[in-house]
Amino acid sequence: MGSPITFERLLSGARDFAHLAMGAHPEGQTEVFLLDAGVSVERLAKAALVRVHPTLLAEVKGNDDMLLHFAGALITPPQRFHTIGAAAAIARLRKIGILPRSGELDGLIELRNGVAHLGASSADDYLAPFVETICKLLDHTGQDRGEFWGSWSEAIQVTLDDRFDRVQKAVYLRMDQARFRMETRFGKLPEGTVESVARTIGETGLVIIDRSPTGVLFRTLSSCPACGTEAATLFLKAPNTTLLYEMELTAEELHCGLCGLRLAGTQEIEVAGLSTTMSCKVEDLREVINDGPIGSFTEDPNLGRARRPVEDSW
Structure with missing residues (x-):
């Protein structure tokens, strides 16, 4: 035997x-x-x-x-x-x-x-x-x-690969793992499923979501550097002194709702191949969902309490 x-x-x-x-x-x-x-x-x-x-x-x-x-x-x-x-x-x-x-x-x-x-x-x-x-x-x-x-x-x-530092390795590995996760979740589903789900969870436009002593936090829709779908949420920040008509936002985090990729910090976002800054104007704002006072961030004291689309608040 x-x-x-x-x-x-x-x-x-x-x-x-x-x-x-x-x-x-x-x-x-x-x-x-x-x-x-x-x-x-x-x-x-x-x-x-x-x-x-x-x-x-x-x-x-x-x-x-x-x-x-x-x-x-x-x-x-x-x-x-x-x-x-x-x-x-x-x-x-x-x-x-x-x-x-x-x-x-x-x-x-x-x-x-x-x-x-x-x-x-x-x-x-x-x-x-x-x-x-x-x-x-x-x-x-x-x-x-x-x-x-x-x-x-x-x-x-x-x-x-010894050519990459610790942060680069962590980001590239996470992106590869996200692609694998994407294939596992959607690989055998009918054609068009990914696009349909992306449209469902994707939220277009620039939104103010929070204010803290260090600045104002925004979110916007972004293309995911791992799976390539328009289903990632990019979180950006600006100082409290930023004017609405001339905003320079800095990327802070990214979360993809489809492949699960998460990036934390400007360095990781840059390694993933995304721009770390974004120039915006008041016309780009779609909604404000922050209950606290915005302070010097805006000349309109009512904007910080708005929960309707921005254009309806002005």
């Missing part, structure tokens, strides 16, 4: 869990990401050891049935399989020069083992070591990265 623990099965399992981990990452499901990423690394690490020799998976603690089975001396597999864990598999791969030492990878495995009790603040700190480890093991075992990662290949390439 052949062993149920084979290179092909371990590789297939590693691929499945890697895709689950990548799917959890953009959703902010940190614990799910850590669990799935850790299992993926463990499966592929064991697959790499099997390629060297199956006996390297054996955990010899009193009973040597597993060792004999993997060596081919015991044809019938034991009733229960006890193989080494992820940490031991990684340690053996380091001893034979397949994986380098990495505190980040060790941290990922430790969090995977104790995630239910310890938790973690963010998955971002462990994405790079996860991806780098998987790719090193794929290269060592002669597996094609594109075939393993599938639709996540572009996101993986961005994660590995």
